[in-house]
Amino acid sequence: MIRKLVCVVAAGVAAAALWSMPASAAPPLLQLSGAIFTTDVTGAPVNLNHYAAKEDVYLNGGPGINAPVDAAGLPAGIYAFQVTDPSGKTLLSTDPVACRRVQVDASGRFVSVAPSGACAHATGTDAEDGGITVQLFPYLDTPNNGGEYKVWLTPYDALDATAPGNRHGFVPADSKTDNFKVRAKAIVEIDTRFSQHGGPYIDGLAAEWTDTLGAHNVKYSEYNPAVLAFHEAHVEAAEAGLHKITVTDQAGCEIEDVHHAGQTFLPDANGSVTVSVQVKKHMSGEHTYWVDVHCV
Numbered sequence: 001m002i003r004k005l006v007c008v009v010a011a012g013v014a015a016a017a018l019w020s021m022p023a024s025a026a027p028p029l030l031q032l033s034g035a036i037f038t039t040d041v042t043g044a045p046v047n048l049n050h051y052a053a054k055e056d057v058y059l060n061g062g063p064g065i066n067a068p069v070d071a072a073g074l075p076a077g078i079y080a081f082q083v084t085d086p087s088g089k090t091l092l093s094t095d096p097v098a099c100r101r102v103q104v105d106a107s108g109r110f111v112s113v114a115p116s117g118a119c120a121h122a123t124g125t126d127a128e129d130g131g132i133t134v135q136l137f138p139y140l141d142t143p144n145n146g147g148e149y150k151v152w153l154t155p156y157d158a159l160d161a162t163a164p165g166n167r168h169g170f171v172p173a174d175s176k177t178d179n180f181k182v183r184a185k186a187i188v189e190i191d192t193r194f195s196q197h198g199g200p201y202i203d204g205l206a207a208e209w210t211d212t213l214g215a216h217n218v219k220y221s222e223y224n225p226a227v228l229a230f231h232e233a234h235v236e237a238a239e240a241g242l243h244k245i246t247v248t249d250q251a252g253c254e255i256e257d258v259h260h261a262g263q264t265f266l267p268d269a270n271g272s273v274t275v276s277v278q279v280k281k282h283m284s285g286e287h288t289y290w291v292d293v294h295c296v
Contacts, residue, residue, distance in 0.1 A: 031216055032074060032216070033072035033073065033074065034061060034072055035062065035063065035074075035176065035217055036061045036151070036176040036178050036217060038051075038136075038151060039058050039059075041056075041058050041124035041135070043124070043129070043133050044127070045065055045224075046180075046227070047228060048187055048227070048236055049178075049180040051182045052183065054139060055135070057135070057136045057180055058133035058135050058136065059102075059135075060126060060131070061073070061102075061104060061109065061131075061153065062074065062107070062129060064206070064220050065219075065222065066203065066220040066224070067218075073108010074108045074153075074176075075155075076104055077103075078103055078115050078156045078157070079101065079103075079153050079154060079155055080102075081100050082097065082151070082170055083139040083150070084149070084152065084168070085142050087212075087213075087239075088172075089167070091168045093138070093139045094138045094140060095119060095138060098117075098119070099116050101156055102115070110126075110134060111131055111132060121136070122137075144239075145283060146184055146188075146281075146283060147183055147185070148237055149180050149181065149182065150177055153177075158174045165214070172211075172213040175216075177211050177213070177215040177217055179235075186282045186284050187286040188238050188279065190209070190235035190245060190277050190289045191232035191233070192207035192232060192291040193290070194231075194247075194253050195294060196294070201230075202221065205293075207220075207221070207233040207245055207291070209243065211239070212243060219234055238277075238279045238289070239279065240280060240281040241278075241279060243277045244277070245277060246274045246275075247272070247291075247293050252295070254295060255271055255295060256294045256296045257294050258294070260275045260291045261277075
């Protein structure tokens with residue numbers, strides 16, 4: 001039996017997003033590999049994930065910006081995306097979810113919006129990897145006073161409006177998210193740095209970010225002064241609430257300890273450390289929450 005599920009849009013938006021799913025809920029997915037990130041139409045990262053206009057924001061996917069060459073990308077398949085406020089409670093995307101589909105190939109790149117048919121979103125070409133970028137517009141202005149938005153990506157077949165904690169059919173545990181701002185004043189970051197004690201910072205290392213809703217993404221430490229990245233793995237435009245940063249032993253870094261907010265954390269038996277980062281509500285100014293990883 002097939003059940004028609006309705007994805008409720010923000011108040012004042014007339015369109016309803018419909019999709020068909022099995023009557024029995026799908027089992028939880030294994031955590032998605034790879035990453036998503038917002039860029040301009042050419043695939044170039046934008047300083048601090050702050051954009052001048054909603055139309056300027058494009059979605060990109062793959063192993064992650066500055067990831068090592070052997071890093072995993074998104075699994076191949078058809079995905080859906082949405083734009084919400086940071087809490088995920090208010091759906092800002094105004095077109096049906098069937099129009100917000102993108103295909104990922106075996107390399108983990110975005111390659112087509114053909115699954116969306118005639119209502120597909122506009123695309124650009126990523127100048128670095130040859131994949132496509134997908135325009136997030138149309139979506140409404142965020143109700144967030146800080147000008148903050150959250151973009152989601154999840155496998156289309158995993159959409160489930162009956163799952164506990166879902167946001168308009170997108171289940172946080174099955175989703176990648178990234179945050180961005182439009183015409184915003186506050187700069188709020190969670191920055192993870194990797195170094196050997198007394199040595200230089202190390203680029204190309206992964207920090208897993210779990211947002212306030214339980215969705216995941218991966219950020220890599222990089223040196224890119226053009227976007228104010230000075231050897232950090234950046235979580236940009238972090239919303240107020242409890243975030244988690246997880247780092248694990250990886251090529252180039254066996255973790256000795258991790259420091260955050262005056263506390264020291266030691267790795268578990270698997271060489272992993274998870275740090276809770278409580279982000280306050282910031283309406284203006286620059287605010288960085290540091291996580292420092294010491295490697296041996």
